[in-house]
Amino acid sequence: xxxxxxxxxxxxxxxxxxxxxxxxxxxxxxxxxxxxxxxxxxxxxxxxxxxxxxxxxxxxxxxxxxxxxxxxxxxxxxxxxxxxxxxxxxxxxxxxxxxxxxxxxxxxxxxxxxxxxxxxxxxxxxxxxxxxxxxxxxxxxxxxxxxxxxxxxxxxxxxxxxxxxxxxxxxxxxxxxxxxxxxxxxxxxxxxxxxxxxxxxxxxxxxxxxxxxxxxxxxxxxxxxxxxxxxxxxxxxxxxxxxxxxxxxxxxxxxxxxxxxxxxxxxxxxxxxxxxxxxxxxxxxxxxxxxxxxxxxxxxxxxxxxxxxxxxxxxxxxxxxxxxxxxxxxxxxxxxxxxxxxxxxxxxxxxxxxxxxxx
Amino acid sequence: xxxxxxxxxxxxxxxxxxxxxxxxxxxxxxxxxxxxxxxxxxxxxxxxxxxxxxxxxxxxxxxxxxxxxxxxxxxxxxxxxxxxxxxxxxxxxxxxxxxxxxxxxxxxxxxxxxxxxxxxxxxxxxxxxxxxxxxxxxxxxxxxxxxxxxxxxxxxxxxxxxxxxxxxxxxxxxxxxxxxxxxxxxxxxxxxxxxxxxxxxxxxxxxxxxxxxxxxxxxxxxxxxxxxxxxxxxxxxxxxxxxxxxxxxxxxxxxxxxxxxxxxxxxxxxxxxxxxxxxxxxxxxxxxxxxxxxxxxxxxxxxxxxxxxxxxxxxxxxxxxxxxxxxxxxxxxxxxxxxxxxxxxxxxxxxxxxxxxxxxxxxxxxxxxxxxxxxxxxxxxxxxxxxxxxxxxxxxxxxxxxxxxxxxxxxxxxxxxxxxxxxxxxxxxxxxxxxxxxxxxxxxxxxxxxx
Numbered sequence: 001x002x003x004x005x006x007x008x009x010x011x012x013x014x015x016x017x018x019x020x021x022x023x024x025x026x027x028x029x030x031x032x033x034x035x036x037x038x039x040x041x042x043x044x045x046x047x048x049x050x051x052x053x054x055x056x057x058x059x060x061x062x063x064x065x066x067x068x069x070x071x072x073x074x075x076x077x078x079x080x081x082x083x084x085x086x087x088x089x090x091x092x093x094x095x096x097x098x099x100x101x102x103x104x105x106x107x108x109x110x111x112x113x114x115x116x117x118x119x120x121x122x123x124x125x126x127x128x129x130x131x132x133x134x135x136x137x138x139x140x141x142x143x144x145x146x147x148x149x150x151x152x153x154x155x156x157x158x159x160x161x162x163x164x165x166x167x168x169x170x171x172x173x174x175x176x177x178x179x180x181x182x183x184x185x186x187x188x189x190x191x192x193x194x195x196x197x198x199x200x201x202x203x204x205x206x207x208x209x210x211x212x213x214x215x216x217x218x219x220x221x222x223x224x225x226x227x228x229x230x231x232x233x234x235x236x237x238x239x240x241x242x243x244x245x246x247x248x249x250x251x252x253x254x255x256x257x258x259x260x261x262x263x264x265x266x267x268x269x270x271x272x273x274x275x276x277x278x279x280x281x282x283x284x285x286x287x288x289x290x291x292x293x294x295x296x297x298x299x300x301x302x303x304x305x306x307x308x309x310x311x312x313x314x315x316x317x318x319x320x321x322x323x324x325x326x327x328x329x330x331x332x333x334x335x336x337x338x339x340x341x342x343x344x345x346x347x348x349x350x351x352x353x354x355x356x357x358x359x
Numbered sequence: 360x361x362x363x364x365x366x367x368x369x370x371x372x373x374x375x376x377x378x379x380x381x382x383x384x385x386x387x388x389x390x391x392x393x394x395x396x397x398x399x400x401x402x403x404x405x406x407x408x409x410x411x412x413x414x415x416x417x418x419x420x421x422x423x424x425x426x427x428x429x430x431x432x433x434x435x436x437x438x439x440x441x442x443x444x445x446x447x448x449x450x451x452x453x454x455x456x457x458x459x460x461x462x463x464x465x466x467x468x469x470x471x472x473x474x475x476x477x478x479x480x481x482x483x484x485x486x487x488x489x490x491x492x493x494x495x496x497x498x499x500x501x502x503x504x505x506x507x508x509x510x511x512x513x514x515x516x517x518x519x520x521x522x523x524x525x526x527x528x529x530x531x532x533x534x535x536x537x538x539x540x541x542x543x544x545x546x547x548x549x550x551x552x553x554x555x556x557x558x559x560x561x562x563x564x565x566x567x568x569x570x571x572x573x574x575x576x577x578x579x580x581x582x583x584x585x586x587x588x589x590x591x592x593x594x595x596x597x598x599x600x601x602x603x604x605x606x607x608x609x610x611x612x613x614x615x616x617x618x619x620x621x622x623x624x625x626x627x628x629x630x631x632x633x634x635x636x637x638x639x640x641x642x643x644x645x646x647x648x649x650x651x652x653x654x655x656x657x658x659x660x661x662x663x664x665x666x667x668x669x670x671x672x673x674x675x676x677x678x679x680x681x682x683x684x685x686x687x688x689x690x691x692x693x694x695x696x697x698x699x700x701x702x703x704x705x706x707x708x709x710x711x712x713x714x715x716x717x718x719x720x721x722x723x724x725x726x727x728x729x730x731x732x733x734x735x736x737x738x739x740x741x742x743x744x745x746x747x748x749x750x751x752x753x754x755x756x757x758x759x760x761x762x763x764x765x766x767x768x769x770x771x772x773x774x775x776x777x778x779x780x781x782x783x784x785x786x787x788x789x790x791x792x793x794x795x796x797x798x799x800x801x802x803x804x805x806x807x808x809x810x
Binding site: 020022023024028048050051052053054056057058060061062063064065079080081082083084087088090091092094095096097111112114115116117118145150152154156157158159160161162165174175176177178179180182183184 | 400401409410411415434435436437443444445446447448449450451452453454456457458460461463464465479480481483484487488490491492494495497514515516517549551561562563564565566568569570660661662663
């Protein structure tokens with residue numbers, strides 16, 4: 001439900017990132033564990049600047065091994081082809097039957113630029129502007145096939161109604177795309193776009209294009225302020241602010257058993273560390289923290305990154321999440337089947353179908 | 360028969376690979392039905408070309424039949440005709456590598472091959488995606504390298520379509536060589552090592568993000584029969600996906616391609632020749648031929664017949680009756696009429712030939728298009744088809760076949776149920792997977808690691 005109601009749904013997500021893991025089993029096991037906890041989605045980070053497999057490929061491998069949990073890989077926009085990126089994300093939505101998301105990221109370093117040899121590193125503001133354009137053209141390409149474009153009309157010999165296929169004719173600052181996509185409109189219409197809106201450069205893109213914005217901070221006041229700003233900015237772009245979920249992003253270290261608070265952090269609250277905001281304590285107090293931030297309207301939920309992947313995800317699911325479920329504060333099963341269902345987000349209308357209906 | 364070979368010094372010991380009792384193994388691959396009129400969609404059994412369930416069904420069927428690999432083609436721009444999107448054929452497909460990673464979860468041994476264009480991708484990213492597939496599938500990845508120079512497709516990409524036609528294969532060769540450099544870049548104990556490549560098409564440096572994958576290098580496939588294509592395959596590919604023809608034409612192609620390998624220090628067994636083929640089965644030969652004819656009718660709808668003619672005549676023929684006679688006007692070739700397809704040959708000559716055919720046999724437009732179009736490669740009872748396939752391999756016209764079914768997703772079921780057991784009985788095809796990687800299925804050696 002939305003913020004205008006007293007009973008906003010709580011949304012929880014976790015990161016599957018592992019160091020030096022290249023085969024499928026560990027990722028499948030972790031995603032299944034997250035699914036056992038009925039989490040909204042799992043993320044897998046990706047960067048050309050450090051070792052690791054292609055994240056979207058890994059979550060495609062995970063898709064048939066899971067049934068409900070959302071799958072959100074990072075796919076970068078700086079050195080990649082927008083047409084390929086949108087097709088891969090749409091395809092993840094097809095193979096997962098409507099559970100795909102896409103965490104949008106940029107590549108800022110000269111080292112990454114050298115891997116491609118096509119352009120130099122650029123200022124982060126320009127990269128995020130381009131990322132916004134990629135998010136924009138992706139949505140257009142997903143819409144370039146109307147849902148009922150495939151007609152299989154034997155009488156006229158037509159497989160598709162070509163009036164329901166659209167060139168997008170998009171020209172951005174650094175690329176252009178003709179369209180239409182090669183992939184029919186994905187099950188969710190638009191797979192869920194996730195943007196880490198902590199840094200200023202990314203926040204405008206989040207407000208305009210994201211379905212889920214992440215905010216990394218240990219301070220509830222700062223999270224609440226970021227949420228308010230994102231919602232206002234989304235509204236200024238003509239969006240319904242209730243179509244944007246804002247999640248606090250924290251590292252979680254649940255290694256110290258049941259004991260609770262770090263001194264000076266009543267209730268086991270998070271603190272700022274060199275790696276970012278981190279919660280360190282027991283699963284029970286983490287549940288308390290989640291409840292209090294969510295009840296206050298600080299955030300719509302949490303994206304939690306285990307510090308010790310296996311141990312902390314297990315404690316998160318079996319401890320924190322089961323406690324929240326026991327108290328009726330988090331779902332015990334998935335009532336819907338798509339990631340949009342989990343997040344309470346409607347399937348978006350097709351921008352081209354709308355335009356035609358108006359004419 | 361070919362001329363007698365010159366006398367060879369007899370080896371003192373027979374080499375184990377030359378045991379005469381074991382026939383040359385056949386390799387089989389399954390091509391997911393494509394976006395052209397080979398794929399029949401008007402049949403009530405025709406299912407979705409996009410739902411994962413269709414891919415899963417075909418891949419599982421191929422694995423049940425112990426096939427070497429499953430093959431996905433690629434499309435990067437919807438085809439257009441007369442300036443509008445072509446609407447008569449199956450269209451729309453998922454992105455291949457994403458589908459193959461998902462299929463890796465529901466298959467255990469089957470090789471997984473994706474066609475990916477070397478023009479509209481960069482080596483670092485693509486090498487990484489294929490290495491990831493190889494890791495996640497336990498050594499089953501294959502890459503069908505294609506190139507494109509057309510500006511029409513380029514309109515969807517950053518780099519556009521400016522690649523000169525003559526540069527296609529030099530870019531592809533440099534692309535593959537660069538990818539292999541990346542795949543080899545980590546030390547055997549799993550430490551990243553910097554790489555650098557400075558070439559005509561690519562100038563890159565850094566560190567790869569993955570250790571060497573289970574196959575070392577994913578299998579590389581080359582599709583195309585041109586002279587440059589053959590040379591590229593001989594220098595760089597593990598499999599060549601070729602056109603099917605007569606036994607004699609196949610033998611000539613086979614001999615030509617295998618002969619080219621020595622120049623690159625490779626042996627004939629290092630490159631497998633696999634033509635793409637269609638198969639129609641029946642309980643009797645007559646039954647099979649009747650089914651084949653019916654399929655050809657389904658493949659050429661009245662609208663498809665007119666469109667096929669327009670592609671040759673170069674003008675709008677929508678006023679013509681597909682069940683009536685061919686146009687008596689002469690073609691005006693227009694290369695812009697149909698976009699996103701392989702070019703036709705000499706259209707005036709084709710039109711002349713078709714008119715002669717129609718006149719001689721009294722055929723309508725649609726009947727002419729059906730008659731002049733491609734025949735299925737193998738038509739007959741399961742026994743006949745098995746015997747013919749085995750003969751193509753035994754007589755060195757092919758190392759195996761890439762089967763192109765005309766129906767999604769059930770188009771391979773009958774072949775696997777009825778022909779594969781007969782091939783196995785003949786000793787022409789494996790009765791179980793011996794290894795776990797695609798290289799092991801294909802009998803390809805592990806690639807030597809570049810220092």
